[in-house]
Amino acid sequence: MNTPQDLTEEQIKLLPTEEEIKKYEELGWYISPVVIPEKIIDESLKGAMSFLNGKVDFKHPDIKGPANDSNDGKRTLTNNEFASLQKKEIKDLINYPIVSAIAAKLSRTEEIRLFADALMCKFPEKEQNSSAFGWHTDKAYWPSCTSNDMLTAWIPLQDVTIDMGPMIVIENSHKWELDDELKKYCAAGNKDLQGLESYLEQSKKNYKYIPMTLKKGQLSFHNGNSFHASSVNKSNLNRVTLTIHMQDKKNEYKAAYNENKEKIIIGYERMCRKDSNGNPDYRDPKIFPVLWDGKL
Numbered sequence: 518m519n520t521p522q523d524l525t526e527e528q529i530k531l532l533p534t535e536e537e538i539k540k541y542e543e544l545g546w547y548i549s550p551v552v553i554p555e556k557i558i559d560e561s562l563k564g565a566m567s568f569l570n571g572k573v574d575f576k577h578p579d580i581k582g583p584a585n586d587s588n589d590g591k592r593t594l595t596n597n598e599f600a601s602l603q604k605k606e607i608k609d610l611i612n613y614p615i616v617s618a619i620a621a622k623l624s625r626t627e628e629i630r631l632f633a634d635a636l637m638c639k640f641p642e643k644e645q646n647s648s649a650f651g652w653h654t655d656k657a658y659w660p661s662c663t664s665n666d667m668l669t670a671w672i673p674l675q676d677v678t679i680d681m682g683p684m685i686v687i688e689n690s691h692k693w694e695l696d697d698e699l700k701k702y703c704a705a706g707n708k709d710l711q712g713l714e715s716y717l718e719q720s721k722k723n724y725k726y727i728p729m730t731l732k733k734g735q736l737s738f739h740n741g742n743s744f745h746a747s748s749v750n751k752s753n754l755n756r757v758t759l760t761i762h763m764q765d766k767k768n769e770y771k772a773a774y775n776e777n778k779e780k781i782i783i784g785y786e787r788m789c790r791k792d793s794n795g796n797p798d799y800r801d802p803k804i805f806p807v808l809w810d811g812k813l
Contacts, residue, residue, distance in 0.1 A: 519614040520811040528552070528615045532813065533622050541623050545691035545743040546727055551734035552615045553672070558733050562674040564606025565636055565757050569595060577602035593640050593648035593749070598784070599804075600636035600759075607636060611761055616670055616736065617809035620763050623738055624666045628766035629809035630800065632659075632667065633785055635760040639682055639750035648682065648749045651707035655762060656741035657695065658705075660773035660781055661797070667741040667768055670761040677731050681756040682748045684737070687717075688725040691742035703744075710746055764805065770796050 524532075531552050533541065541547040569588040577599070588595050601608040610616075617629045639648045655669055656662065677683045693699065698720075702713040717724045729737045739745060741762075750756045770792075773781045786797035789804040799805055 518807045519612065519617055519809050521618075521813055522811075523614040524618055528618070531615065532618060538623055538625070541738070541740075544688050545740045546686045546688065547619075547623055547738045548729065548731065549619060549736050549738075551732060552619070553610075553613060553734045553736065555734060557610065557613060558674055561606045561610040561759065562757060564604050565600075565638070565674060565759075568597070568600060568604040568607070568636065569638060573603040574605045575603055575608075588638075593642045593645065594650070595636075595638045597636045598633055599788075601631075601634045604636075607634070607759060610672065610759060612808065614809075616672070616761065617763070618813060619736075620668055620670060620738065621809045622813055624668055624763075624765040626666070626765040626767070627810065627812045628807060630764040630766075630768075630805045630807050632662075632762040632764045632768075632799075632805060634762065637758050637760065639747075639756040641753055641755070642749045642751065646708050646749055649708045649710055650747045651702075651705045652710065652713045652744055652746040653703050653705045654690075654695070654742050654744055657700075657703050659741065659783060661770055661783060661786070662741075662764070662768050662799075663771050664765050664768035665740075665742060666765045668738050668763055668765075669741065670736050670738050670763065671729060672736045672759045672761070673729075673731050673733065674757040674759065675754070676733050677729065677756060677758075678752065679728055679730055680750075680752045681754065682750040683731070683756075684729045684745055684747045684758075686727045686729065686737075686739050687744040688727050690724070690744040691740040693721070693742075693744070710748060713744075763808065764799060768799060770799050772796070
C-alpha cells in the first residue's frame with residue numbers, strides 16, 4: 518500500500534493538476550507525462566516475457582473465469598488477468614506509487630483498490646484480424662459495482678506507435694447512455710471495429726477517436742464507462758501492455774441480474790472471500806488490495 522509519503526517531490530510535481538482532472542472528467546481519458554523510470558519498465562517487460570514462457574513466481578488461487586491464456590506460439594493475442602498474483606515484476610509495477618496516486622487524483626478519492634489487472638501481448642500480425650480487441654466499456658463487464666468513478670490505467674512496456682494497434686478511446690463516450698442499440702457493439706470479443714463506426718456516424722456525429730500512442734514510461738487512464746478498443750499489431754515488434762482496473766473508495770458490491778433474472782457472477786468474484794452476508798467482498802486484501810491510501 519502506498520501513501521503520500523511514498524512520493525518524491527519530483528513525482529508530486531508530475532501528478533495531474535486541477536485543470537487536467539477537470540479535463541479528464543469531461544473527456545473520459547488522460548495521458549500522463551513520462552512518470553515510470555525506464556529501468557522499472559524494462560524489468561516489467563522482462564518479467565512479462567518470462568511469464569509468457571510459463572515461468573511464475575507465486576502460488577496463486579485457481580484462476581477460473583478471468584482470462585489466463587497460455588502462449589502456444591500460435592496466438593496473435595494473449596490476455597492474462599491477475600498476472601500480479603503470479604509474477605513479481607508485474608506486482609511491482611502495479612505497486613509503483615505514482616500509478617495509484619494519479620488514479621486517486623483523477624477519481625478524487627483517498628483510497629484506490631485493485632480490481633483486476635491484465636497482461637496483454639499482441640504479436641505481429643499481417644493478414645488476419647485475430648488480435649483486434651473489440652469496442653467495449655469496462656463497466657459493462659462489472660454490473661455488480663456501484664461506482665461510476667472506477668478507472669483503468671494502461672501501461673505499455675515499450676513505445677507504442679499507431680501501427681502497433683494502440684488502445685483507442687472514444688472521447689466523451691463515458692457520458693453515453695448504454696442503450697440496446699449501443700449494447701450490440703459492446704463486446705471485447707467482437708473483431709469488427711467498423712460496425713460501431715457506422716452506428717456512430719448516424720447517432721453520435723461528433724465522436725472522436727483518441728489513440729494512446731505513448732512513449733515508454735507514460736501511461737493512460739480512462740473512465741470505466743469510456744468506450745475503447747484496439748486494432749491489430751501490424752508492426753514487426755510485440756506490443757506488450759499492462760492494464761490495471763482500479764476501484765475508488767466508494768465502490769461496493771451490489772447484486773446484478775441478467776434478462777432472465779439470474780444473478781450475474783463476474784470472474785473476479787469467484788476468487789475473493791465473501792462478506793458477512795455471503796456476498797463477494799470487494800475489499801478482500803488478497804485479491805483487491807489497497808494500492809493507495811491518503812489525501813493528495
